[in-house]
Structures are given as structure tokens and as C-alpha cells.
Amino acid sequence: MENVKYDVVIIGAATSGAFFAKRMAQKGYKVKVIEKLSKETLGRRLDIFHVAKMEFDRFGLPKVKKGDLEWAFEFDDNFTASPYDNYPKRNVGTIVGMHMAEYIALMNKEAMEAGAEFEYDAPFEDFIYEDGKIVGVVYGGGKELLSKVVVDCSGTASASRRKLPNDYGVENFEITPEDKFYVILRYVKFLDGKDYHHSSRGWPFYKTWIAPCADPEGAIIGIGACHSYDYAEQIYAKFEKDINLPPYELTRIEKGTTPYTRCPYSFVGDNYIVSGDAACLTKPNNGEGVTSSMVQMVIATEVLDKALKAGDTSKEALWEINVRYNEEQGADFCFTRAVLTKAVNATRDEFEYFFKKDIIFSEKFLDSVNAGPAVKMTLGDILHIAGGIISGLFTKQLSFNSLKLLIEGITLGNELKLHYLDFPSTPADYDSWVLRANELWAKVGKMK
Ligand SMILES: Cc1cc2nc3c(=O)[nH]c(=O)nc-3n(C[C@H](O)[C@H](O)[C@H](O)COP(=O)(O)OP(=O)(O)OC[C@H]3O[C@@H](n4cnc5c(N)ncnc54)[C@H](O)[C@@H]3O)c2cc1C
Structure with a gap:
């Protein structure tokens, strides 16, 4: 075992791991990232990924421009169209396409310059526990590292989250097919x-x-x-x-x-945080997850900084990550997930009608689900949707079954949103909160 004790050990060196590492290293902490892949193969599972241009400043991401190795293309206009290719809705904002492996290499370099250490070909294997609490990791064929906190950014594999004991406070479910x-x-x-x-x-x-x-x-x-x-x-x-x-x-x-599933209800356990795809932080409308994870990680780095300074990285001390994430993004994502899960059951002609009448597929709703924040419905919006639905029923362009599902989606979405905004402020009331959340998600079901 190395003699040094790290403040933070992060599992996974892709976008999430590199982002977390840089932010914690910039705060002066001793950070180590362990990555299963070699430096040469890291990030090669995809060629291109997109980031909205405004997100670079929002998250302090390294900027790239035409001619840079990482930059691939940019475009401005984004349209969403009906099943018969009518009623295009325009979403504003520039999108930057980048080469994933090259951009991750750049993020790794910036994190290293901030002071984080990286070890490649170094897969996480298990936790080290002391008095039932995580105090480090075993990795890379039996090597050991001690750390005050372990952060899982290992993607869909959820390498360390899956190894957690059932009662550790973070669900250890598999992200199944x-x-x-x-x-x-x-x-x-x-x-x-x-x-x-x-x-x-x-x-x-x-x-x-x-x-x-x-x-x-x-x-x-x-x-x-x-x-x-x-x-x-x-x-x-x-x-x-x-x-x-x-x-x-x-x-x-x-x-x-x-x-494409809900996040674990809690992201934190004693000396432990899960983030990125390992925490299912992807957008409910399109499955993109690079910057939606960063929303949680910005909060996590602030809370962890406070906890490390206070010398207490218990589940209780890290709990604020759950509460603030739900307030900022999580509750809204639940609303969108519930509405979309039910709305996709509509027929092709009903979709066409939704586009025509700006029901669900309005520029306002589409802009909002792309960017993340809540859909702020005015009384005018509600009356407009209600009028469109009633007229659709009378003219037989909408079936009662689809209407029923749509209302169910919006109702469940609202209930979930309110429930997540009411996330317990301490772990004490967590169990009863989970029971209600389980009931609501069971009613939402899976996407057809
Ligand atoms: C085809 C496709 C296109 C996409 N396009 C976009 C897009 O345009 N924009 C967007 O925002 N999102 C996009 N996404 C989603 C996006 O790729 C993910 O949400 C994001 O990359 C997740 O980053 P991550 O760092 O959390 O996980 P990953 O990128 O999966 O990284 C996890 C890292 O952990 C490592 N690891 C795994 N197990 C271990 C272990 N045992 N020990 C140590 N390390 C381990 C892995 O090798 C990997 O490097 C797309 C997804 C797909 C499939």
C-alpha cells in the first residue's frame, strides 16, 4: 500500500472523472484518478460528441476552435419536426461537435496541470473498509490506495457503486439492458x-x-x-x-x-460519491450526459470542499449534494422523464397533432428539456394545451387513451417533481421518502 493518503480517489478518467479531478485539485486537494483503460484507448468508444457552446463558460471547460485537434464542427440552427416532417420548431444556440478521445485527453491534461495524479491501465477492484466505512480502494491487480473519499465516475459499468454493500446508502443496482x-x-x-x-x-x-x-x-x-x-x-x-x-x-x-433510467435516490454514502453515467445523470429527452452530470459535480465539489475542511465526509456531511441537485436539475428531469414515458405511446397522427398545436412539442418545452431547467407553464400555456386537447378529442385527432396517458404523464411528472423538491434535508427521513418515490416510479413504468 502507498503511504500517502489521498483526499479524493476518482474511478474513471473520462469527461466526468477528469472534470471532478480538476475542480478538486484546483481547490488544493490531493487527488488521484484511476482509469481501467490505457492512455491511448481512453475515450475511443465514440468519435464525436456535442456540447452546447454556452456550457463551456458555465462549467469552465477548455475551449476549442476550428483547427484544434479536438474541434470537429459547429452549427447554429436546431430544428425538431413532426412525424410527417412538418411544423419545425427551432431551438436557439450554437452546438460544438468534438472528438471525444482528444477532448478527454485535453481534460486529463488540465486536471494534471491543476495537480491531480492519473494512473492508466488501473481498474478499480474493490473497496478498503475500516469500521464498515470506505477508506480506500484496491485496484490494478491488488494495489491499494487510501483516501478520505472515493468518487465513482466509471460510466455505465458503475464499477464501484455495484460493489457497495446493500445497506451503504447508495443503491447498487445494475444499469440493465x-x-x-x-x-x-x-x-x-x-x-x-x-x-x-x-x-x-x-x-x-x-x-x-x-x-x-x-x-x-x-x-x-x-x-x-x-x-x-x-x-x-x-x-x-x-x-x-x-x-x-x-x-x-x-x-x-x-x-x-x-x-436511460432514474438516478440512484442518493448519490452519497460515508466517504463516497457517485456521479456521471454511473449515477444515470443523463438527460431524459436524448440520453446525453456529459454536461448534465457536471450540474451535479459542481454541487458535489462545493459540498465536498466544505466537508473535507470540516474533517467530516460522512453520509450526513455529503447529503446536501442530493438536496441541491434535486432542486437544480433532478426534479425537472423526473418531470420530463415521466411525461415522455407516457407521451411516446401516442400514434403517428397524434404526434403530428401535438406538433401542429404546440402540445408538449412546443419550442418552449423543447428548449427547456434541452437546457435542463424547469418548464415554466403560464396560465396561458395551460389554457392553450387544454384547448388543443379538447379540440383534438372533438375532431377525433386524439384518442381518449392517448389523452389519458398524457394526463397521467403530466400528473405523475408533477408529483415526482414535488416529491424530489421535498427530498429530506437529512438521511433521517430518507426511508419513507424512498417508499413514496418507488410507488411513483412504478406508475411511470419504462419507456415503450
Ligand atoms: C452514441 C452516443 C452518442 C452520445 N453523444 C453525446 C453527446 O453528443 N453529448 C453528450 O453530452 N452526451 C452524449 N452521449 C452520452 C455520453 O457519452 C455520456 O453521458 C458521457 O460520456 C458519460 O461520461 P462518464 O465520464 O460519466 O462515463 P464514461 O465516458 O463511460 O467514462 C467512464 C470511464 O471509467 C472507466 N472505467 C470503467 N470501469 C472502470 C474500472 N473498473 N476502474 C477504472 N476505470 C473504469 C472507463 O474506462 C471510462 O474511461 C452519447 C452516448 C452515446 C452512446
């Missing part, structure tokens, strides 16, 4: 110059989108669906039949999964 979003990205080249894409367009009914890629003559056509890659391919085939895509030639296919 049914809890994932299966994403297939087709990198294509357009056959005709007039079709080159300078903006993105999404079709929520098919869970598909088309967006620019690094090749100015090409694009990425993506689909993300629950259940399996096969199911995603079935929907894609229907999408290609229904929507008139410009002629293209396929250059390559990339596949990956992202968590």
Missing part, C-alpha cells in the same frame, strides 16, 4: 452538394436526428431507442421509409449505449 438507450450513428456522405447539412433536425416520433459532422459533405444520422439495437434498426427502417432523406452513401456506423 432495459435501462439503456441504444444509439446508432450512421456517418454518411451526401451525393448532391445542395443537400449538405449546416443545421440539425430531429424527429422525436422516430427518435432520430440528422446533424452535421466533421466532413462538410457529410452528416451523422442518429437513432436512439430503448430495448435493443435491433429495435432501434426497426424504427430506423420505418423512418427511412416515411421521411424523405437526401441520397447518401454510408461511410461507417458507430454504436453505443447510454443510461
Whole structure:
């Protein structure tokens, strides 16, 4: 065992781990990151990922520009369209496409410059406990590290969270195949110059989108669906039949999964925090998780800083992370997850009607689910939606069953939101809070 005792050991050196490491190292703490992969293979599971340009300042992320190794492309206009490709809703804001491996390398470098130590080819294996509390990790073939706090940023594998004892305070569930979003990205080249894409367009009914890629003559056509890659391919085939895509030639296919399930109810145990995909912090509308995890990590670094200064990193001392995360983002994500889980049951024509009448698929709602904060519904919005629904029923463009599901989604979403905003301020009342949360999630069910 190394003699040194770290303040923080982080498992996983990708976007979440590197972000947490840099912020804690900047505060002067002794930080070590252990990563299963080699430095050369780290982050290579995906080529491109997107970040909204405004998020760079919001999270103090390293900025990249055209010509940099990490930069791939930028685009400004994002549209969301109906199943018959009508009523496009425009979302504002520039999106930056970056090469994931290169950007993670840059984040690792910045964290190292801030003082964090990184060890690659170093998989987490188990915890070290003292009096039943985590005090370090075993990794890389039996090596040991002592640490005041261990942070799991190991992605969907949830390497350390899965090893927690049942009563440690953080759920140790597996992110099962049914809890994932299966994403297939087709990198294509357009056959005709007039079709080159300078903006993105999404079709929520098919869970598909088309967006620019690094090749100015090409694009990425993506689909993300629950259940399996096969199911995603079935929907894609229907999408290609229904929507008139410009002629293209396929250059390559990339596949990956992202968590699509609720977060563990608590992110903290004694001397322990879970974050990133390991904590299912992905956006409920599209499964993206790089910056939505950072919302929790900004809070976590502030609370951990306070706890380390006070010499108390118990579950109680870290609990504030749960409360503040739910207030800032978690409660709103629950609302969106519940509404979307029910709304996807609508038929193609009903989706078309929602787009036409700005019900759920309005620019306001879409902007809000993309950015994260609450959908602030005015009385005017509610009356507008109610009027659209009533008129849809009378004209038979909406069925009673779909209406019932939609109302159920909005009602459950509101109940969940209020319940998460009422998260207990200390662990004392946690068990009864969990019982009610379990009831509500059981009613929401899984995405069809
Ligand atoms: C096809 C696709 C496209 C996506 N596009 C976007 C996008 O455009 N924008 C966006 O925000 N999100 C996107 N996402 C989601 C995004 O990729 C994830 O939410 C995000 O990368 C999660 O980061 P993370 O650091 O938490 O986990 P990961 O990136 O999974 O990193 C976890 C790290 O932990 C390491 N690790 C695992 N087990 C161990 C262990 N036992 N010991 C030590 N280390 C371990 C892994 O090797 C890995 O390096 C996409 C996902 C997919 C599948």
C-alpha cells in the first residue's frame, strides 16, 4: 500500500472523472484518478460528441476552435419536426461537435496541470473498509490506495457503486439492458452538394436526428431507442421509409449505449460519491450526459470542499449534494422523464397533432428539456394545451387513451417533481421518502 493518503480517489478518467479531478485539485486537494483503460484507448468508444457552446463558460471547460485537434464542427440552427416532417420548431444556440478521445485527453491534461495524479491501465477492484466505512480502494491487480473519499465516475459499468454493500446508502443496482438507450450513428456522405447539412433536425416520433459532422459533405444520422439495437434498426427502417432523406452513401456506423433510467435516490454514502453515467445523470429527452452530470459535480465539489475542511465526509456531511441537485436539475428531469414515458405511446397522427398545436412539442418545452431547467407553464400555456386537447378529442385527432396517458404523464411528472423538491434535508427521513418515490416510479413504468 502507498503511504500517502489521498483526499479524493476518482474511478474513471473520462469527461466526468477528469472534470471532478480538476475542480478538486484546483481547490488544493490531493487527488488521484484511476482509469481501467490505457492512455491511448481512453475515450475511443465514440468519435464525436456535442456540447452546447454556452456550457463551456458555465462549467469552465477548455475551449476549442476550428483547427484544434479536438474541434470537429459547429452549427447554429436546431430544428425538431413532426412525424410527417412538418411544423419545425427551432431551438436557439450554437452546438460544438468534438472528438471525444482528444477532448478527454485535453481534460486529463488540465486536471494534471491543476495537480491531480492519473494512473492508466488501473481498474478499480474493490473497496478498503475500516469500521464498515470506505477508506480506500484496491485496484490494478491488488494495489491499494487510501483516501478520505472515493468518487465513482466509471460510466455505465458503475464499477464501484455495484460493489457497495446493500445497506451503504447508495443503491447498487445494475444499469440493465432495459435501462439503456441504444444509439446508432450512421456517418454518411451526401451525393448532391445542395443537400449538405449546416443545421440539425430531429424527429422525436422516430427518435432520430440528422446533424452535421466533421466532413462538410457529410452528416451523422442518429437513432436512439430503448430495448435493443435491433429495435432501434426497426424504427430506423420505418423512418427511412416515411421521411424523405437526401441520397447518401454510408461511410461507417458507430454504436453505443447510454443510461436511460432514474438516478440512484442518493448519490452519497460515508466517504463516497457517485456521479456521471454511473449515477444515470443523463438527460431524459436524448440520453446525453456529459454536461448534465457536471450540474451535479459542481454541487458535489462545493459540498465536498466544505466537508473535507470540516474533517467530516460522512453520509450526513455529503447529503446536501442530493438536496441541491434535486432542486437544480433532478426534479425537472423526473418531470420530463415521466411525461415522455407516457407521451411516446401516442400514434403517428397524434404526434403530428401535438406538433401542429404546440402540445408538449412546443419550442418552449423543447428548449427547456434541452437546457435542463424547469418548464415554466403560464396560465396561458395551460389554457392553450387544454384547448388543443379538447379540440383534438372533438375532431377525433386524439384518442381518449392517448389523452389519458398524457394526463397521467403530466400528473405523475408533477408529483415526482414535488416529491424530489421535498427530498429530506437529512438521511433521517430518507426511508419513507424512498417508499413514496418507488410507488411513483412504478406508475411511470419504462419507456415503450
Ligand atoms: C452514441 C452516443 C452518442 C452520445 N453523444 C453525446 C453527446 O453528443 N453529448 C453528450 O453530452 N452526451 C452524449 N452521449 C452520452 C455520453 O457519452 C455520456 O453521458 C458521457 O460520456 C458519460 O461520461 P462518464 O465520464 O460519466 O462515463 P464514461 O465516458 O463511460 O467514462 C467512464 C470511464 O471509467 C472507466 N472505467 C470503467 N470501469 C472502470 C474500472 N473498473 N476502474 C477504472 N476505470 C473504469 C472507463 O474506462 C471510462 O474511461 C452519447 C452516448 C452515446 C452512446
